Ligand SMILES: Nc1nc2c(ncn2[C@@H]2O[C@H](COP(=O)(O)OP(=O)(O)OP(=O)(O)O)[C@@H](O)[C@H]2O)c(=O)[nH]1
């Protein structure tokens with residue numbers, strides 16, 4: 001086992017930080033690091049929090065952290081901003097909203113931007129969650145803005161996905177379009193202090209009644225005021241219920257996840273091989289792209 005991994009497993013925060021940086025920058029030793037880390041995983045419950053910009057995800061995350069800290073649980077947070085080139089630390093807004101936990105040893109907050117990860121943001125996120133898991137975090141929260149495919153992929157990592165909406169705008173409809181509805185395990189109508197929140201709750205419930213059911217799980221639609229810490233305890237209870245539900249029923253989900261993980265890892269590794277080959281072609285003329293491609297495929301495929 002590499003020194004860094006054993007230091008991290010022994011509780012060294014700095015080692016954890018350095019491993020996260022390696023994962024984020026897709027360092028060549030990520031595969032071997034993660035295969036060691038994987039052995040120590042399996043304790044964490046990963047909660048995804050997604051929703052439109054400004055819905056109150058970070059405020060909610062902050063309050064959820066507090067709830068788990070009161071239960072004596074350790075919490076890791078990955079704040080994802082796919083559009084942001086910044087990484088390697090908390091973005092300012094999140095830092096301000098989560099500053100209550102700054103000096104707390106049982107909390108570790110890290111943001112991931114798109115810069116370091118070269119399109120492998122989903123895999124990098126999954127691996128940071130695993131690092132937190134091996135480090136001994138009981139709960140890991142992944143916060144991301146729900147807009148594109150990358151965010152949907154990221155939410156696949158979570159065991160329980162919370163979709164945060166607000167009474168304003170056509171949030172619900174837009175969210176439906178983006179496919180977020182399918183990944184939600186719990187809906188939160190945040191900013192319930194504002195007009196239209198009850199209506200929003202009713203509409204969402206009606207939509208859920210109409211839609212095809214994915215499983216026997218009854219999707220809760222909770223009214224929350226994150227900034228005033230109202231309804232957050234209910235939310236944390238719902239997460240526990242969802243966890244119990246999954247543990248009892250759907251072991252197939254686990255296997256499917258492991259399958260898609262294997263696929264994701266192979267894709268990235270094979271992509272690297274392809275890029276190396278293409279790089280070599282840059283300095284020479286190509287007369288027949290098919291012949292070039294065929295010879296590269298032959299080279300990359302073991303001959304029988
Ligand atoms: N009225 C009201 N405002 C809230 C509530 N919860 C959060 N806010 C405010 O909503 C604003 C956005 O909150 P954030 O927590 O940054 O939202 P976010 O979803 O993390 O935002 P992005 O990460 O930028 O997408 C802040 O000004 C919060 O104070 C609430 O329950 N009621």
Ligand SMILES: [Mg+2]
Pocket residue numbers: 057058059094143
């Ligand atoms: Mg935020």
